[in-house]
Amino acid sequence: MQRRTLLQLGAVAATSLALAGYGLSRIQPGLPQGRLGDAGRQLFTAVARAVLDGILPAGDAGRAALGAHLQRVDATIQGFSPATSKELSQLLSILLTAPGRRALAGLATPWDEASVDEVRAALQGMRLSRLQPRQQVYHALRDITNGAWFADPSTWPALGYPGPREIA
Numbered sequence: 001m002q003r004r005t006l007l008q009l010g011a012v013a014a015t016s017l018a019l020a021g022y023g024l025s026r027i028q029p030g031l032p033q034g035r036l037g038d039a040g041r042q043l044f045t046a047v048a049r050a051v052l053d054g055i056l057p058a059g060d061a062g063r064a065a066l067g068a069h070l071q072r073v074d075a076t077i078q079g080f081s082p083a084t085s086k087e088l089s090q091l092l093s094i095l096l097t098a099p100g101r102r103a104l105a106g107l108a109t110p111w112d113e114a115s116v117d118e119v120r121a122a123l124q125g126m127r128l129s130r131l132q133p134r135q136q137v138y139h140a141l142r143d144i145t146n147g148a149w150f151a152d153p154s155t156w157p158a159l160g161y162p163g164p165r166e167i168a
Helices: 003-026 038-051 059-078 082-095 098-105 116-127 132-150 153-159
Strands: none
Touching: 038 059, 038 082, 038 116, 038 132, 059 082, 059 132, 082 098, 082 132, 098 116, 098 132, 116 132, 132 153
16 A cells, blocks of 8 residues: 555545544434423324324324423433433434434424425334344334323323222
8 A cells, every 4th residue: 555545545434534523423312301402392293193082182282292201201211220211312302313313214394394205204114124234213202292282181081091999
């Protein structure tokens, strides 16, 4: 290998590492202080609108229901073990970047700008993916969303669930 080629290779490698390091430094934590941040709330709002489409009330009632839902999502996440919270935070950090959102979710549009149909298609793509990590992301997002939504007794009638029986 010629000296000039080696120097060029070194310069390209150094530039690539510097850009990768800069990109990684720009990644926001998915769960700042162990709670949903604004970007995480946007992600879970988009997922809830897609997963709960047809169940969510319309208009102001729907916005209020989504606000209450995000509080339950936050409470659910806070109940996770530290290891699970750390993994979820890492996942959200990736999904909140444009390259991560495109690679894992297949969604080109930012979460807060994506339509219900776009998010639904992205979730379906993850669900049907041949890649296990994409399927796991789908299940994590859907399970957290459904778990937090149906934890509220006011949502049980949509399932036809009357609630727990009284024990005599």
